[in-house]
Amino acid sequence: MKRVGVVVFPGSNCEYDALSAMEALGVTAELVWHSRTDLSGFDGIILPGGFAHGDYLRPGALARFSPVMDAVAEFAQEGGAVLGICNGFQVLTEAGLLPGALQKNVGLKFLCQPTTLIVTSNASVLTSGVALGQELVIPINHFSGAYVCDDETYDRISESSQIVLRYRDNPNGSRGDIAGLVNERGNVVGLMPHPERAMSTLLGSADGRVLLESFVASYVAA
Amino acid sequence: MVASPPQSLHRALGLSDEEFGDIKEVLGREPNHLELALFGVMWSEHCSYKSSSIHLRRLPTKGSHVLVGPGENAGVIDAGDGIAVAIRIESHNHPSAIEPYQGAATGVGGILRDIFTMGARPLAVMDPLFFGELSDARQRWLVEGVVSGISGYGNSVGVPTIGGELTFDDCYRANPLVNVLCVGALPKERLVLGIASGVGNLAVLLGSRTGRDGIGGVSVLASAGFSGEDGAASLDEAKRPSVQVGDPYEEKRLIEACLELLDAGLVVGIQDLGGAGLICGTSETAARGGMGMDVDVTAVPQREPGMVPYEIMTSESQERMVAIITPDNLEEVEALCAKWEIRASVVGRVVEPTLQPNGDRVGMLRVRNGFDGEVLAEVPAKALADEAPLYDRPRRYPSTLDELRDDDPSDEPIGSPNDDLLEMLVDPAWVYRQYDSQLFLNTVVGPGRDAALLRLAGPGLPHSSRGIAISTDSNPRWCALDPRVGTALTVIEGVANLACVGATAKAVVNCLNFGNPEHPEVMWQLSESIDGMAEACNRLGLPVIGGNVSLYNESGGADIDPTPVIGLLGVVDHLVAPPPGWNWNDDDTLVLVGARHAQGDREFPLGGSRWATRRGRRGGEITDVEPRTLKATIEFVASEVAAICAGATSDVTAVHDVSGGGLASALAEMTAVAGVGASVKELESHAELFSEFPGRFVMATSNVEAFTDRARAAGVPLFELGVATGNRLVIGSMIDLSVTEIAARRSGALEDALAAAT
Numbered sequence A: 001m002k003r004v005g006v007v008v009f010p011g012s013n014c015e016y017d018a019l020s021a022m023e024a025l026g027v028t029a030e031l032v033w034h035s036r037t038d039l040s041g042f043d044g045i046i047l048p049g050g051f052a053h054g055d056y057l058r059p060g061a062l063a064r065f066s067p068v069m070d071a072v073a074e075f076a077q078e079g080g081a082v083l084g085i086c087n088g089f090q091v092l093t094e095a096g097l098l099p100g101a102l103q104k105n106v107g108l109k110f111l112c113q114p115t116t117l118i119v120t121s122n123a124s125v126l127t128s129g130v131a132l133g134q135e136l137v138i139p140i141n142h143f144s145g146a147y148v149c150d151d152e153t154y155d156r157i158s159e160s161s162q163i164v165l166r167y168r169d170n171p172n173g174s175r176g177d178i179a180g181l182v183n184e185r186g187n188v189v190g191l192m193p194h195p196e197r198a199m200s201t202l203l204g205s206a207d208g209r210v211l212l213e214s215f216v217a218s219y220v221a222a
Numbered sequence B: 001m002v003a004s005p006p007q008s009l010h011r012a013l014g015l016s017d018e019e020f021g022d023i024k025e026v027l028g029r030e031p032n033h034l035e036l037a038l039f040g041v042m043w044s045e046h047c048s049y050k051s052s053s054i055h056l057r058r059l060p061t062k063g064s065h066v067l068v069g070p071g072e073n074a075g076v077i078d079a080g081d082g083i084a085v086a087i088r089i090e091s092h093n094h095p096s097a098i099e100p101y102q103g104a105a106t107g108v109g110g111i112l113r114d115i116f117t118m119g120a121r122p123l124a125v126m127d128p129l130f131f132g133e134l135s136d137a138r139q140r141w142l143v144e145g146v147v148s149g150i151s152g153y154g155n156s157v158g159v160p161t162i163g164g165e166l167t168f169d170d171c172y173r174a175n176p177l178v179n180v181l182c183v184g185a186l187p188k189e190r191l192v193l194g195i196a197s198g199v200g201n202l203a204v205l206l207g208s209r210t211g212r213d214g215i216g217g218v219s220v221l222a223s224a225g226f227s228g229e230d231g232a233a234s235l236d237e238a239k240r241p242s243v244q245v246g247d248p249y250e251e252k253r254l255i256e257a258c259l260e261l262l263d264a265g266l267v268v269g270i271q272d273l274g275g276a277g278l279i280c281g282t283s284e285t286a287a288r289g290g291m292g293m294d295v296d297v298t299a300v301p302q303r304e305p306g307m308v309p310y311e312i313m314t315s316e317s318q319e320r321m322v323a324i325i326t327p328d329n330l331e332e333v334e335a336l337c338a339k340w341e342i343r344a345s346v347v348g349r350v351v352e353p354t355l356q357p358n359g360d361r362v363g364m365l366r367v368r369n370g371f372d373g374e375v376l377a378e379v380p381a382k383a384l385a386d387e388a389p390l391y392d393r394p395r396r397y398p399s400t401l402d403e404l405r406d407d408d409p410s411d412e413p414i415g416s417p418n419d420d421l422l423e424m425l426v427d428p429a430w431v432y433r434q435y436d437s438q439l440f441l442n443t444v445v446g447p448g449r450d451a452a453l454l455r456l457a458g459p460g461l462p463h464s465s466r467g468i469a470i471s472t473d474s475n476p477r478w479c480a481l482d483p484r485v486g487t488a489l490t491v492i493e494g495v496a497n498l499a500c501v502g503a504t505a506k507a508v509v510n511c512l513n514f515g516n517p518e519h520p521e522v523m524w525q526l527s528e529s530i531d532g533m534a535e536a537c538n539r540l541g542l543p544v545i546g547g548n549v550s551l552y553n554e555s556g557g558a559d560i561d562p563t564p565v566i567g568l569l570g571v572v573d574h575l576v577a578p579p580p581g582w583n584w585n586d587d588d589t590l591v592l593v594g595a596r597h598a599q600g601d602r603e604f605p606l607g608g609s610r611w612a613t614r615r616g617r618r619g620g621e622i623t624d625v626e627p628r629t630l631k632a633t634i635e636f637v638a639s640e641v642a643a644i645c646a647g648a649t650s651d652v653t654a655v656h657d658v659s660g661g662g663l664a665s666a667l668a669e670m671t672a673v674a675g676v677g678a679s680v681k682e683l684e685s686h687a688e689l690f691s692e693f694p695g696r697f698v699m700a701t702s703n704v705e706a707f708t709d710r711a712r713a714a715g716v717p718l719f720e721l722g723v724a725t726g727n728r729l730v731i732g733s734m735i736d737l738s739v740t741e742i743a744a745r746r747s748g749a750l751e752d753a754l755a756a757a758t
Helices: A015-024 A068-077 A087-094 A151-159 A208-221 B017-027 B033-042 B093-098 B100-116 B137-157 B217-221 B235-242 B248-263 B277-289 B309-314 B327-339 B381-386 B401-406 B417-424 B476-481 B483-500 B520-540 B610-614 B627-645 B662-674 B686-690 B704-713 B739-755
Strands: A003-008 A028-033 A044-047 A081-085 A101-103 A111-119 A135-142 A146-148 A163-167 A178-182 A188-191 B066-068 B075-080 B083-091 B121-131 B161-168 B177-187 B202-207 B269-272 B292-296 B320-325 B344-351 B364-369 B374-380 B443-445 B452-455 B467-473 B504-513 B544-550 B563-572 B589-593 B652-657 B678-680 B697-701 B718-724 B728-731 B735-738
Touching: A003 A015, A015 A028, A015 A208, A044 A068, A044 A087, A044 A208, A068 A081, A081 A087, A081 A208, A087 A101, A087 A188, A111 A178, A135 A208, A146 A178, A163 A188, B017 B033, B017 B374, B033 B277, B033 B309, B033 B374, B033 B381, B075 B504, B075 B544, B075 B563, B083 B100, B083 B467, B083 B504, B083 B544, B083 B563, B093 B100, B093 B137, B093 B177, B100 B121, B100 B137, B100 B177, B100 B248, B100 B269, B121 B137, B121 B248, B121 B452, B121 B467, B121 B563, B137 B161, B137 B248, B137 B739, B161 B452, B161 B467, B177 B467, B177 B504, B177 B544, B177 B563, B202 B248, B202 B277, B202 B327, B248 B269, B248 B320, B248 B327, B269 B277, B277 B292, B277 B309, B277 B320, B277 B344, B277 B364, B277 B381, B309 B364, B320 B327, B320 B344, B327 B344, B364 B381, B374 B381, B401 B476, B417 B610, B417 B662, B417 B686, B417 B735, B417 B739, B467 B483, B476 B483, B476 B563, B483 B504, B483 B520, B483 B563, B483 B627, B483 B652, B483 B697, B504 B520, B520 B544, B520 B563, B589 B627, B589 B704, B610 B662, B610 B686, B627 B652, B627 B697, B627 B704, B652 B662, B662 B678, B662 B686, B662 B697, B662 B728, B662 B739, B697 B704, B704 B718, B728 B739, B735 B739
Parallel strands: A003 A028, A003 A044, A044 A081, A081 A188, B121 B161, B292 B364, B504 B544, B678 B728
Antiparallel strands: A101 A146, A111 A135, A111 A163, A163 A178, A178 A188, B066 B075, B075 B083, B083 B177, B121 B177, B202 B320, B202 B344, B269 B320, B292 B344, B364 B374, B443 B452, B452 B467, B467 B563, B504 B563, B589 B697, B589 B718, B652 B697, B678 B718, B728 B735
16 A cells, blocks of 8 residues: 545544554555545545544534545445544444444443454454454543444344454443444444554554554555 | 723722722723723733732743743743643633533633644643542532543543542532643744734634623632632532533634644734633733734624623633734635634734823723724723732731641551551542543553653654653642642652653643632742742752642632642653553562651651541641752652663663652552562551652662662662562551452542442
8 A cells, every 4th residue: 555545524633643653654644634525546545533523413423424425435435445443433334334333332431541352354454464363452542432233234244254353351332342343345444442553562552553554455455 | 982880890890999090090091891891800810810920920930941931821841853842731620610521621622722822732631630528429520520521622622631630638628629731842943922913913813703601700700719618519600601611623623723824824923812811812912012902892703692892802712712913814814714614703903002191102902893983992901911910918827837737647546557558549540541641642651650751742743752741749738737848849749750751850830729819828828839839949950931820719718728739841852662660570679769768857757648637637747858869869760761761671660659648559559550469578667658758769670789789879778678579568567468459449449439329
C-alpha cells in the first residue's frame, strides 16, 4: 500500500494518530476532509476514532450522511481496503458497510484501558498476517463499544469467519466478546480497540503493529 | 445615554460604595446602568484578583526559558528544539458545586481556550478534585457528576486527561473543588498574544451564539460564598442559571479553526471569552494594545430574542473566541470558519484612543447599538481590565492555630497498622478509566502515578525526542497547620514527583483555593501560603508562570482548609524508553532514598498525616526539610530515571515518591502494582510507617552495591529497607498482608464507597 487516506469529519480526533501510525510503517497518508467525494489515488482508507459530528443523535448516525461516505462505499465496492477504528467502526455500521451496531458499554461508563484481544479469523485485510489464536494487548477508548446484532446475523458472521478479534476479558458487554469484524468480502474491517495507539513499547504496547502491517500489506495481496 | 441608576444598584452588582465612587471618578460622571454592570463583572474578585494581587507580586516569575509569565492567558516556556509549552491552571469550584456535570465540563472547555488562545494545541489536561467524605450521598453525586463532566467533555473535545488528584475531606463537604490544568505546545515562532492593535482592524466573534447562560458567573457565583451551612445543597438553586452549559463538539471545531487561522497568519491577536464574556475579551485586548474599541451589540449572534446589552456583553456562553484581524483578511477568515462550521461575526472595530480634556489619549471601550448607532456605554478599556482597586485586606493569625499545633497526634494509640494501611489505600482507576488518557500517542506515563510523562510531540510541532512531565499536588492538611511551610513542602512534593519520571522541574503554576478573603484569618493563610511558595520556588530556582485564585470557598461562614494546588512542568531531555514505574521484581533490593528522619523535634512527624486525620486528629506541627540533602536526593533520583528514559541499562527497577499515607502506603502501592510482595525490616515505630514529609523515595534495584556507590557519590542518604519477594507485604512485626488483599482493597476502595447505600 502506497497511499492511505484518513477521513476527517468535524469532531474526529484520532486522525493525526492514524497518520503517524501509517508513517511509522513507511506509508504515505493524508487527511481527507469529509466533504470530498473522490477517493481515487488511494490504496486504503481509514476512518479514525473520535466523535464525528459530535456523535449527536448517536455515534456515526450523522457521519453516514457526510458526502465522503458514498465515496467510501464505492471504494469498498471496488475491493479497496477500508479500516474503521472505534468511531470509524461505529460509522461503518451506521453506513451499512458492516452488520450490527455498537451500543453503550454495559457499565454505562466511558472506558479507556488496555485489553487483550484474541485473533479469531485471519480472513481480513487487518488480520491476514497474524496467526489465529494470537493474543494482542491493545487499548480501548469508548463509551459505545458493545457490539450487538440479531441471532441470524450473529450465526452468519460466526460461520463465515467474519469475527476477526474477540476480547479475552469482555470489558463492555459486546455480544460474543466481539472486538472487531470484517465484511463478507474481507476488505472492510471495523474494530473498537485502537491499534494505532499500540505501535511502540514506549507507549505501553507495540501489538497494534502486526494488525496495521497486515492492512498496509493487503493492497499488494489483493 | 441611558439614565443613571439608583444609588443602591452598584451593591446588587457586587460593587462596594468605595468602588462606586472610584468609577465615578474614572468616568468623571455618573455611570449609567450598563457601564456600572460592566464594572461589576470586570472588578469582581474573579476577574480582578483585587484581594490577592498585592501578595502575588512576591512570587518569582523570571527565568531565561520563560517566554510568557503570569497575567496572560497562559504561561509559556521554551522547552527546546523550537517548541514552546503553554500551561495554565484554573478552578471551576462554585459552578461544580451547583451543577457538577456542566461545572466540570465547562471548566475543561475554559482552560482549553486559554491554551489555544496562545497559539498552542492543547495536548493534555489534569484535574485535581476535592470532595467531602463519600459516606455522604451528595458527595457521591458530586463525584459521579464531576467525573462524567470531565470525561464527557474532555474525551469528546479530543484532549487527553492524563492525571490529577483525588482528595476526600470533610472541609470540602459544602465546597467541592474542581481545578483543571492544561498544557499545550506550539512551534515557538507561532506564539500569539491577546492584543488588539491597528486602527480599523476588526474584532470577529467566533463560535457559539450568545445566550443567557452564565450571566454573572464571575460576580454572582465565583466571587461570593454559599450562604447555607450545607453550601450549594440547599439554598443556591437561584444561582443555577449562572452556570454555563458546554458543547465539546463546538469547542473541538473552534480549536481546529483557530489553530488553522493562526497557521495561516490570518489573525493579529486572539482572546478567549470566559469569565465576564465579551466585555472581558474586548476590554482586555484593547487595554493590552492601548487602543479603543467599538463593539456593536446588535452584531452579536444571539441564542434567544430579547437579550439586553448588559446580558449580551456579560454572558458567559461557552465556546467563543474573539479574533482581531485586518479587514482584507475577512473573506479568508470567513471561508476557513465556514469549513469548520464555526460562526464568525464582525462585532467590533479597533479605534484610535480618544483625546481626553486633560490631554491624555485613552483607549475607550464603546458599546454601541449598531456600529454607527447610539453609544450605550463608554468607559476606558484599561480602567475595566487593569485598574480595579486592589485591597490589602486585614490579616490575622488564627486564634485557634496555636492550640491546634499543640495537639500533636504522636500520643495517638497505635491501633492496628494492618487495618490502617488497608483503609488508606485508594486506587483512582475508577476515575481515570473514564478519561481518554492516550490521544496523540504521547502518553508514556498516564494517570495514577507520581507524575504524568508525555512525549513532546503533536501535530505541526518540530521533531523532538524530549518529554514533558506534569504533576499536580496539594496538601491542605499541612497547609491548615502551617500554610507557609505546607505550601513550600507541596512545591517540593511536586518536584519530587517529577523526579520519579526522570524530569527536571522548569516552571510552576498554582491554583490558590481559599475561603472568604473578608475573613482576616483567610487572608493570613493566603499571604503565608504565597510566601511559602515564593520561598520554595526561590530555593529551587523555579519561576511561577501562571496562577489562579479561587476565593470565597466558604459555606455558612465556614472556610475550607487552605488548598494551594501546585502544578509543575518539567522536561526530560531524551525520552526513548519509559521510566521504571512501580513494578519491582522478585529479589530486588528495596531502598529508602533520602533523609530517613525529619528535621524537626519529631523524627517521624504525624501532624497533618492521613493516618492522624482519619482518626480525627488534625493538629500537630509540620517541619521544613533540610534543603541540601533534599536537593541532592531529588537530583539523584531524577538523573537515575532520566538515564533510563534515555535508553541506558540500569539496575534501578522501580521508583515511587513517599507521600500521602507515608512509607507504608508507598510500599503497599508498589506491591499492588508489581504483584510481588516485600520483606521489609523492623522500622523504628508505627510513626515511621505513616509519617508524611517530602524528599523520600522508595527505589528497587537489582544491584544494591552499584546503586549504593552511586548514591554515596551523589551525597544522598540511603536506608536499605529489605527485599522484594513472595506474595506478602511484611514490614517487621507491624504489617503482614497478602499482595492479593492489598491489591483488591486498593482497587475496590473507590467503587465500593461510591456504591454505598444511601
